[in-house]
Amino acid sequence: MKKTPARAPTSSNEGEKAFERGDKVSAEFFAITYGALVQQMVADLAQEEDVEAVNQQLDAMGRRIGSRLIEEYSVRSGAPACRTFAQAADGVALVGLRMFLNVTATVEPAREAGTDAFAIKFAENPLALFVELPEGPLRERLWYSNVICGVVAGALGMVGFLAEATFVRDTLRGDAVNEILLCFKGREKETFQVDR
């Protein structure tokens, strides 16, 4: 990992402290809830092949969740305001994912995807406890944890960053690691200020 040593430990510590400060619930309960929801969405598909619709529903749901969590992030994380895309990517990967999902992630620029793209990688995924995807359309096309991408994009959108987050690797599909590609598209001219 090619990262500035002075920055990563600080952000990681902030994420850990933020997680410890908050109320916590069982990761198993969280995973079971999410699993029941995804299962219901798949069961509701009019066409069994239309798995992309579930991906989109999970993303939309995540955006709504992210737009609510960002306020708590701003108030409780202790992280400084992000002024650059790199700082925002750090905030997501090293503070946000740790604070809310208790996930240890790494972040690095993804040069091949453009100057404002970052690869966020994490080995453990609390949403995917107890989950195996069957061979077929689900394993090939479902990004089971796509809600995380929506949360990230939704939260960033509330603080003025236009971003797209997409899964590019998933351990449920047999990949070695979970990887989200975070691409910044620009900034809103006016940003929301969370006053409290």
Place this chain on the structure above:
Amino acid sequence: MGHNGLVSESVAAALNIELISYVVSRQTLHGEDGPSASPENEVELNTHKDLEGLGLLLGLRLSERLLYRQPSFGEWTPSGVTHFVARTFWKTAFGKKVDRMMHMNDIYFCLIDRSFRWLEGFPKIKGDRTVSTKAVSLSAYAEESVTKDEAASTRDERLGDMPIHKDVLIYTVGILKGLIRVMYPSGPLAIHANINNENETHFVLDFRSTTT
């Protein structure tokens, strides 16, 4: 796995509210799309069934995880069930214990949550109004006029497909039913929930033989 088995309570609460919203909006959509659209009361009843059904599924699955680590064998007593719910389940799902518990003769229990987490962000109950959900039972469905009246009253509260207090209560009662049935499989049991005008949420576990 190095994971310590916990996530933020905020994200779990947000996810559960989204699940409830999904069920509510899905029923509304299906009701409207049907070739012969369902009467509004029927849509409402289906929403309640789906919410409770999904809650049951969660409760059953959760019981496998929670009870696996319990040393007890055989059936639990009503008092044992209630204490387990009040401490272990509440901590698992809401990150805290229930605020208060009342009981009558170790057969009828009321768990009181002063500020139920999943109703945070919902409007406060005002005046002398209360919200209640009686346990769904076969006999209740037989009383067609009663259930239709009940569905009509909650339908009037709805704004589009946004969840209302009762949806949250029905879903939570479903979870409790799924969880408790594994622990207490054969005895009589009725579960219902209500919100009083002090915005306390009460979950009643009624183990009496005859319930009206």
